[in-house]
Amino acid sequence: MQLRQLPVLLSLPVAILSFVVFPEAEVFQAHAEDLSLALTLPVTKYVEFIEAVSPDQSIQITRLSPTHVRAAEDVEDSDDQPLPVVIWHGLGDSADNKGLKEVAELIDETHPGTYTYIISAVGSAGSADRQASFFGNVTEQLDYVCHALAEDNILKTAPAIDAIGFSQGGQFMRGYVERCGGWAPKVRSLITFGSQHNGIAEFQKCKSSTDWVCQGANALLKSSTVWSDFVQSRLVPAQYYRDTGDYENYLNHSNFLADINNERKVKNATYAKNIAALEKFVMVVFDKDRTVIPKESGWFAEVNLTSDSVTPLKDRPIYKEDWIGLRKLDEKGGLDFLSLAGEHMHFSEKDLKALFGRYFGPAGRKFEGPVGEEEWKLEL
Ligand SMILES: *[C@@H]1O[C@H](CO)[C@@H](O)[C@H](O)[C@H]1NC(C)=O
Ligand SMILES: *[C@@H]1O[C@H](CO)[C@@H](O)[C@H](O)[C@H]1NC(C)=O
Numbered sequence: 001m002q003l004r005q006l007p008v009l010l011s012l013p014v015a016i017l018s019f020v021v022f023p024e025a026e027v028f029q030a031h032a033e034d035l036s037l038a039l040t041l042p043v044t045k046y047v048e049f050i051e052a053v054s055p056d057q058s059i060q061i062t063r064l065s066p067t068h069v070r071a072a073e074d075v076e077d078s079d080d081q082p083l084p085v086v087i088w089h090g091l092g093d094s095a096d097n098k099g100l101k102e103v104a105e106l107i108d109e110t111h112p113g114t115y116t117y118i119i120s121a122v123g124s125a126g127s128a129d130r131q132a133s134f135f136g137n138v139t140e141q142l143d144y145v146c147h148a149l150a151e152d153n154i155l156k157t158a159p160a161i162d163a164i165g166f167s168q169g170g171q172f173m174r175g176y177v178e179r180c181g182g183w184a185p186k187v188r189s190l191i192t193f194g195s196q197h198n199g200i201a202e203f204q205k206c207k208s209s210t211d212w213v214c215q216g217a218n219a220l221l222k223s224s225t226v227w228s229d230f231v232q233s234r235l236v237p238a239q240y241y242r243d244t245g246d247y248e249n250y251l252n253h254s255n256f257l258a259d260i261n262n263e264r265k266v267k268n269a270t271y272a273k274n275i276a277a278l279e280k281f282v283m284v285v286f287d288k289d290r291t292v293i294p295k296e297s298g299w300f301a302e303v304n305l306t307s308d309s310v311t312p313l314k315d316r317p318i319y320k321e322d323w324i325g326l327r328k329l330d331e332k333g334g335l336d337f338l339s340l341a342g343e344h345m346h347f348s349e350k351d352l353k354a355l356f357g358r359y360f361g362p363a364g365r366k367f368e369g370p371v372g373e374e375e376w377k378l379e380l
């Protein structure tokens with residue numbers, strides 16, 4: 001972008017500015033607050049800001065503050081050293097969110113000395129990371145994440161890592177296991193919270209009419225078909241949209257989910273091998289989730305929204321024919337279906353600590369078998 005355009009831009013209202021600066025649909029990205037902030041910056045800083053939120057910026061990994069980090073020497077050769085934990089956040093969130101740091105602190109309280117690593121977007125503003133949760137090609141984002149984790153000094157030397165995926169971060173973390181499990185840091189326990197493993201049938205509504213990033217995403221969707229390459233390569237939720245009433249188009253065009261769920265005729269055996277190599281895959285569903293439609297997607301169930309009937313994972317071909325290794329994992333006691341009471345992403349510290357205690361910790365630890373119904377609600 002050229003400097004001399006700035007005086008004109010600076011005189012425009014924020015909403016229009018976002019169009020002018022980012023003429024393409026995918027870049028409604030900057031949050032109004034961030035743009036207002038940008039307007040107060042000196043010109044050079046402003047250009048840096050714009051570059052930071054530019055769409056070609058690939059997503060990057062940031063790690064938590066040093067209080068959570070142990071020196072690499074301490075990590076090696078220690079039997080009771082907890083495995084590092086990697087966290088992938090959800091749609092509309094960013095890695096500098098206070099809530100994610102609190103989660104990391106809870107992990108550290110449960111297993112002191114745990115190295116936590118939050119997957120985030122690059123840039124001086126948190127908005128770049130938030131933008132990447134709405135816009136981008138998930139395959140490319142995932143590829144970047146695989147390399148970034150593989151290059152981290154602590155993760156790459158740890159015997160394995162544990163992982164958390166919140167909401168859409170859950171299916172992306174699973175994609176990480178499937179696609180990069182053979183060469184990037186190997187995941188032991190994966191916990192997903194309110195994720196969309198079997199896709200969504202509806203898009204999330206924006207929480208506010210001035211949330212330009214979210215409104216921009218929805219505008220992009222309305223302006224063209226969800227199955228166009230244009231949308232599939234740019235709009236993140238479109239890449240896990242799954243319409244059973246339009247299944248052929250989904251199979252033909254889904255940029256992400258149809259592939260990692262091995263739903264197409266040609267299956268990738270590596271995906272199944274990598275999921276089966278997990279020790280624990282824990283799928284947590286929120287019983288009153290009204291954000292994820294249908295919420296049962298978090299347990300890989302299929303819901304017919306017309307008849308309201310639910311087909312559980314174990315009655316579906318993806319499990320019976322073991323397309324992605326879930327059956328094999330289940331047969332060795334590694335697949336847990338849990339539910340928490342409440343709305344999407346409403347959890348208590350107590351629940352989180354119980355989960356971290358149960359599934360994370362030192363490399364050599366033993367795990368209990370599948371959870372019993374008396375302990376966690378299990379029925380669909
Ligand atoms: C299967 O997935 C792996 C990991 O992403 C990839 O390296 C390989 O090329 C894929 N195989 C096929 C046949 O697509
Ligand atoms: C997304 O990126 C991958 C890797 O660059 C590419 O192969 C694929 O075609 C892209 N998807 C779309 C819909 O353009």
Ligand SMILES: *[C@@H]1O[C@H](CO)[C@@H](O)[C@H](O)[C@H]1NC(C)=O
Pocket residue numbers: 248249252
């Ligand atoms: C999906 O792709 C197949 C093979 O290219 C084609 O025959 C079929 O018509 C496509 N389906 C739709 C709904 O576009």
Ligand SMILES: *[C@@H]1O[C@H](CO)[C@@H](O)[C@H](O)[C@H]1NC(C)=O
Pocket residue numbers: 244245304305306307
């Ligand atoms: C969903 O249920 C309706 C009503 O029972 C049925 O007509 C329809 O074929 C079902 N859809 C799918 C994809 O199975």
